[in-house]
Amino acid sequence: MAATPQTNGRSNSDTYRSHPYIKRMKYVIFPTNTKILWWDFLLILVVCYYALAIPYHFGIGGGYKLYSNIRFFIFNTCLDAIFITDSILVFFRAYRDKDGRIIFSHRSIALRYIKSGWFFVNLLASTPTVLILYIDYKQEYLVKSLHSSGVRFYFFLGLFKLFRLYGLNGRIKHLMDTSEFVSGLWVKINIMTAKMFQFLLVIILLTHWLGCIWGFVAFVEVGSFEKELMLSTPNWMGNWQKINTVPGGLYALGWENTTGRYWLCMFWASQTITSIGYGDILPVTTAEYALANFLMLSSGIFWAYVTAVIVEIVTNANKLNRDSIQRWNDASQMVCDFAAQNLPEKMTGTTAGVKASKRVRLFLTDERDHCTRNTLDEKNALTLSEAYPTLDVLSPELRKVCALHLTHTYLETIPYLSSKYLSTDDQTEIALQCRTLEFAAGEHFSSHPEFGRGILIFKYGLALTSRTLLKTNLSWTRALGGHAAEVNEVLIEDDYCKEQQLVYHFVSYTKVLFVPRSAIINMLKKNPAAWKESARWRYFRAALILFSLKGDELEVV
Numbered sequence: 001m002a003a004t005p006q007t008n009g010r011s012n013s014d015t016y017r018s019h020p021y022i023k024r025m026k027y028v029i030f031p032t033n034t035k036i037l038w039w040d041f042l043l044i045l046v047v048c049y050y051a052l053a054i055p056y057h058f059g060i061g062g063g064y065k066l067y068s069n070i071r072f073f074i075f076n077t078c079l080d081a082i083f084i085t086d087s088i089l090v091f092f093r094a095y096r097d098k099d100g101r102i103i104f105s106h107r108s109i110a111l112r113y114i115k116s117g118w119f120f121v122n123l124l125a126s127t128p129t130v131l132i133l134y135i136d137y138k139q140e141y142l143v144k145s146l147h148s149s150g151v152r153f154y155f156f157l158g159l160f161k162l163f164r165l166y167g168l169n170g171r172i173k174h175l176m177d178t179s180e181f182v183s184g185l186w187v188k189i190n191i192m193t194a195k196m197f198q199f200l201l202v203i204i205l206l207t208h209w210l211g212c213i214w215g216f217v218a219f220v221e222v223g224s225f226e227k228e229l230m231l232s233t234p235n236w237m238g239n240w241q242k243i244n245t246v247p248g249g250l251y252a253l254g255w256e257n258t259t260g261r262y263w264l265c266m267f268w269a270s271q272t273i274t275s276i277g278y279g280d281i282l283p284v285t286t287a288e289y290a291l292a293n294f295l296m297l298s299s300g301i302f303w304a305y306v307t308a309v310i311v312e313i314v315t316n317a318n319k320l321n322r323d324s325i326q327r328w329n330d331a332s333q334m335v336c337d338f339a340a341q342n343l344p345e346k347m348t349g350t351t352a353g354v355k356a357s358k359r360v361r362l363f364l365t366d367e368r369d370h371c372t373r374n375t376l377d378e379k380n381a382l383t384l385s386e387a388y389p390t391l392d393v394l395s396p397e398l399r400k401v402c403a404l405h406l407t408h409t410y411l412e413t414i415p416y417l418s419s420k421y422l423s424t425d426d427q428t429e430i431a432l433q434c435r436t437l438e439f440a441a442g443e444h445f446s447s448h449p450e451f452g453r454g455i456l457i458f459k460y461g462l463a464l465t466s467r468t469l470l471k472t473n474l475s476w477t478r479a480l481g482g483h484a485a486e487v488n489e490v491l492i493e494d495d496y497c498k499e500q501q502l503v504y505h506f507v508s509y510t511k512v513l514f515v516p517r518s519a520i521i522n523m524l525k526k527n528p529a530a531w532k533e534s535a536r537w538r539y540f541r542a543a544l545i546l547f548s549l550k551g552d553e554l555e556v557v
Contacts, residue, residue: 027092027106028092028093029093029094030094031094031095031096031102032178036093037174037175037178039086039089040171040175042082043086043171044168044171044172046082046083047164050162051162051205052205053076054158054161054162055162055208055209055212055216056262058158058212059213059214059219059265060212060258060262060265062224062255063155064255065258073134077128077131080126080129080130083161083164086122086126087119087122087123091106091110092106093109095112098460100507100510118167121160121164127154127157129154129155129157129158132154133154133155177362183358183362189332199309203306206302207266207269207270207273208266210269210272210299211262211265211268212265214265214291214292215237215261215264217235217287217291218230218236218238220287221233221287221288225253225254225255225261227253230253231253235284235285236281236284236288237252237261239282239284241253250264252264264281267281268281272295272296272299273299273302275299275300275303324364362440363438366508366509381435381437381514382435383432383433383434384403384432388402388406403428403431404428404431406431407430407434408431410513411427411430413457413483413484413487414515415538416520416524416530416531416535417430417520421529421530421534422530430515430523433516434514434515434516434519435514436511436512437456438509438511438512439461439504439509439510439511440506441507441508441509443506445506446502446504448516451516452494452517453490453494453501453516453517454516454517454519455486455490455515455517455520456484456485456486456504456513456514457483457484457512457514457515458511458512459511459512459513460511461506461507461508461509461512462507463505463507463510464505465486465504466505467502467549488538488541489501489542489545490517490520491517491521491535491538491539491542492539492542492543492546497546497550499550500546
């Protein structure tokens, strides 16, 4: 038996593992990594905590508990460490490009991270302000509070942690697309209920921020929440307390009275946002009047937005959202009615190894995200006229022009259908017979049950090709970004070497322009030059390739 080839004393497997690209992949965190999903979940909780805690510590507590309570200090220092760790982990996290390909090059990941600007935001957000203040400014803070310039600098630097809220949506979407538990839970939730719950959370959060800002202005005016200073220095909180002090009533002054102070500020924020305005809480200083004017004007704009969104949620005025919500609800009902939740892979035909319920959810989500119009398509496999109904009401000349605008660039990638052989009328005729097809990740395709075989021109998405339905001998498609995938084999008759004909395996949600074979053959019959000079040679080449794959002798007729 022949010995295994060696390279410098090492086996082929060792040589393979030592390849620079393979070694580099050891330090790449891929999107489906279970540990990174848990990490994202933890980071979402941390960001949500900061969204509530930072405004509270700034405007209500004045940061006092952060430096007077050692447990509070340790807890917040640990959260700062989580931010620092996450900022570093991003340099090792692979990502998907717009076509669904996973990019795991460290250089590409780093460039994308830095160019997006998030590196600098995360760098500032990761500054351990609590630790710095505790070590260098604790005594100065307890004595001078905000009157110290160093304290003010690090105090306001901590606000950068709130910018992490902006990137929270991407983390949540990643969890929904990747986590089986989260995606399964999302399928069962009514979309209207989820939107209303999300909107209520936004209202509560903004009211919380507004109240904390209103408390913070008094803190800045005085520089402390000490009772004597609050009563002796002009500010709205001390003025309200002088007028409304009653036995057993709410008392907002003093470092320890954070609960009473918070509910007083929330009361002002709630009546300002809702335009009720009892008038019992009044600004005193020029800065307070200026801020109150700004907050009240902002609240008026926000309340108009609140009214508009509530109307949209209740009436579903937006057709795209209405169609999407209806499809989600129908899909949820269908999934709940599955008689068998799990079926063998040989029966489902998937190459992705995921449940049917998740495939349905991903398909509908991607369809909604990639929709370029204000309505979802009523069905798959639409003609141009069905996808763009305006074509049917235009004049014949304008209809031809618009159809060419939609498809000319794609048809030029097919040599025998290009303008070199076809007139504009012929290309228009082909264009109006094209159809848009959509595929979910895990599907495979060789021919359409109604329209047969044809050419796939990828608009977006990613697929692998093979010569069988099996997962072996897969190769990347050569056609992405508006190019035809395979222009030779479609010319071959349907029953010739059928077992060896090309099969597409879709890796991500994919949308293609489908040119039916019947339309191609009819057009070639009308244009002998296109057949003689281009198509027939491609036909012979495809036939030889299929024949060689089959391995049978060619019968000359």
